[in-house]
Amino acid sequence: MCLFGIRLLPGNQAKFGRGQFLTVSLLLGSLLLLTAYPAETAEAQITPQPRLELATTSGPTGMLLTVRGYNLKNPLCNLAYLYVRENNFNTLASLPIGMAGIRKDGTFIWQGPLPRAGIRLYAPNENSYTVPTGRVTIYFGLLQGPCVSAQADFIVTDNTNGPFVTDSDFGYNAVYNVWNRTDSLISNNSVSRSWLWGPLDLGQGVVSIMEAYQEAPNGWRSVTYFDKSRMEVTNPNVFNRTDPYYVTNGLLARELITGQLQLGNNLFEKRDGANIGVAGDVDDMFGPTYAALNKVISNPAPNETGIPIAASIDRSGNVRLDIGDYGRKWQVRAAYYEPAVKHNIAGPFWSFLNQSGKVLDSQSKAVTGRLFDPVYYATGLPITEAYWAQVKVGGVAKDVLIQAFERRVLTFTPTNSPAFQVEMGNVGQHYYNWRYGIPK
DSSP states (O other), X not given: OOEEOEEEETTTEEXXXXXXXXXXXXXXXXXXXXXXXXXXXXXXXXXXXXXXXXXXXXXXXXXXXXEEEEOOOOTTOOEEEEEEESSSSOGGGOEEEEEEEOOTXXXXXXXXXXXXXXXXXXXXTSSOEEOOSEEEEEEEEESSSSOOXXXXXXEESOOSSSOEEOXXXXXXXXXXXXXXXXXXXXXXXXXXXXXXXXXXXXXXXXXXXXXXXXXXXXXXXXXXXXXXXXXXXXXXXXXXXXXXXXXXXXXXXXXXXXXXXXXXXXXXXXXXXXXXXXXXXXXXXXXXXXXXXXXXTTOOOOOOTTSBOOEEEOTTOOEEEOIIIIIHHHOOBEEEEETTTTXXXXXXXXXXXXXXXXXXXXXXXXXXXXXXXXXXXXXXXXXXXXXXXXXXXXXXXXXXXXEEBSSOEEEEOTTSXXXXXXXXXXXXXXXXXXXXXXXX
């Protein structure tokens, strides 16, 4: 087996290196390397070893802990599961912390609370395990293939706060089933369409953590952030896992626009709306921000079904009506009026929400079905009208139609190929950045 070490470095970081170190085993499949290559060439095949860094090396349970992983470039590994255990040899005392998607550059970043207690992952004969004060180990393992593990020490100063982990897989199996129904077919190139949730191993990946929520068991719930959304398991003891609402998806667009961060059914933390562009390139300065949409979120509209959409919105949320610029140019019309909220839904978005296509059933068999059932399951109700905007996409300014819903932002780019004209905005990615102050 290959070996590597950890040492504590100045600046409150734990890194791997030579010198004083704690040796642990790696699941690299060393025997396979020795079989595949002659002894004299095996050394040249060794890639940089994985390492784990903690932003701080001590603190109480319940604190937000930032963990970064490096040197994880393995095409067979795209998910890192994180755990805490009492010491380096007592694996029966392991608790899950969360999960992070591994980026294409071989890194991941995860930030979440250190649990105070929970169900033991490897101790079926014991009900729970309390994270002790003193030294524990934060470590990760990868889900697939000949992957590796790494770890770093952490000192628990108090163990009375934070989540009680009640689900050993953070509900991720149920979350994965929702993702698998539609987006696994995109991932394996079985269909050509835009992402509903987002990739598992592309760009920013996914992050699973526990978040405070007043009505959840012990005040904490399991959430998983995708690029396009956040899936939640709020009531694991209420719903059967096969219930379609066992996994829900958050009202992230509404929170980003209003600045009302939801911490319970009727509990909110007031923040500023997100000064993040709702569409386009990260450095776009033309299209509206979420905060700008707060100017139009409360404006009810008359039924304009069949009328061309001509209104445009700028970076600051100012609306202009010019039938010549957009209405005649693109001939996009309102297709449905939702009386419950008094908003029109643009034709491309209404068609998108009502489309059928190839999906996977509960047995992972490909069938034809509705992508959204019920129609507002993924998006929630519309909370703005549809507006045209100039948005920089791929470095080029383009006309993009934007409409905010409770859970998502939909965009329509008429110059895209038909399968990718309508796309979900990166609401999950933007929300994570807004809430935690770090890129997902």
